[in-house]
Amino acid sequence: MDLSQRVRAILSFVQAADSGSFAAAARVLGISSAAVSKNVASLELALGVRLMNRTTRTLNLTDEGAAFLKQARIALDALDTAVDAVAAQRVETSGHVRISTSAAFGRDQLMPALPGLLTRYPALSVEVDFDDRVIDLVHDGYDLAIRGGHIADSALIARPICRLNMVLVASPEYLERKGTPHTPQQLDQHTLITRRFLGGKVSPWCFRAADGSITTQDPDHAMLTLSAPEALVQAACFGMGIAQVGVHHAWKHLSSGALKVLLLGQHDPGSYEMVLQYPHRALIAPRVRATIDYLLAAFANDEALHVPLEALAAHAG
Template identity: 55%
Template sequence: MKLDASQRIPAMLSFIQAADRGSFAAAARALHISAAAVSKNVAGLEQTLGVRLMNRSTRSLQLTSEGQTFLENARAAIDALDHAVESVSRQHAEVEGQVRISTGNAFGQHYLLPLLPKLRQRHPGLRLAIDFDDHRIDMVRDGYDLALRGGMIEDSSIISRAVCPLHTILAAAPSYLEQHGVPQQISDLDHHKQIAVRFLNGKMTTWNLKLRQGEINRPYPREPDLTVSAPESAVQAAVMGLGIAQVAVHHSWRYLRDNKLKIVLGTFHEAGNRQMVLQYPHRALIAPRVKATVDFLLEELAQTESLHVPLASLAAFHA
């Protein structure tokens, strides 16, 4: 049975949700219809198009190449339709309801939480549910509206908006450097106490050291004297004079300004190209409560000094 014009939009929505969520059952829950209805909609869409859009088994769905192409075009079509509706109704929409946010522990505590009073003052109808968790998440599966995460994630169902660069430096306390000396080349690190970060998943963060040929070498830290599971703890340990640590500029900026940390081996260290991004599921129509939160966070975080320190300005803080 081929679909008439009135059936095509429900069928496209069923297909998009099934592709994003990985099953007809999950799509059905999102659309508040039965799994059988989702299956019927997708089958009718395939019959109308004359191609198979996805291969399905009892456990998984896999898009065909034609399905992947159609998914991109279907998103654009639904986006255009919803934009037309949204442009008329947005001015009457109320910014209210719950916004569920996932964020890393350190960034959330230091940068997100302080913004909440101003956000609530601007939009008193918002209710916020925030999970502070450094583990990898699946936004669609786990039901989050927004996430603040480090690194660009390539996922067609996720939109990523850049918040700030996540540059790193090697740093130590002046008191430590007075006692142990300032390293002048990479090999000097073998004679210094090193502070490492090993996350709870067992992965250790390596130091981005540049070889003379311009290549990036990552052998350090070697046999660290102290290992911690959180980057912000490495900053605190360095401030206390326990050794040299690779730390994020935004975590260490206030200590650099207060002369509690100094940058070492600046010419041998690569700042990196990772970013903090604000992410939200690719939806044709973003709820006013979500869009208002996105706009507010991007605006406020863009004005936060420690998140946007120019690399050139760090030269003043070298040991």
């Protein structure tokens, strides 16, 4: 007898014992009286003992049947408890959520959102890995990941967070000392700060000509090469040179006047994006669904992630 047959047989036996007849049990279970009788007989055959003595009018439990009924009720109660626990989780939104994010976005955007998430869902616990490497979301056991760049097509669901516009910046002190470049060609006379990704590739700088064509300039004479985007912003604020950074990283420093935008309208902002990824669209655990919905709403209200390019003109050097 396989597991599904065993469960059906046990349910038939318990209902027959409670109802006092196969016919009454059949009405409750929505099956025929003959099916109830067959289920109980198959259970007895599997157990090797008689559970009920039946006549045309009555059912009487044997000693073995009474003992089995007691254990069967415990098992069925355990199943009910398991179902109730899952239902309660749907209401309470409890459980553990594992998130993978880049170090910079995790610190500046995710961390400020977590207090509100955990206040709204106090039964939730969150584990965050700050890691810029490419991960296998499913194999590594994450519920969701936040990633930026050129997002490749995959089996993962990707929910957009924002565009990641790039911008060239430098401090007022650097521009006063070195002068302000007005064309991409003049960058050859400046100190450049560039980013090298973990895979070894240096981030190119792209420029848009009047006819709409785009040219790429590799900052191969950079004085300083860094792997962390927030370090590029910091170096630019220190007056060390010109850096290409994400607007969301630089926005607070642009707003305060600590950095200025360069070559606006000539520098190409790129086609990068930030997304929230997760493995499945259907039957997402309530703890994961609640986390996704809350974080997307929080990121939508993060001013630094949605700065329009035209707003940068007020901060041009």
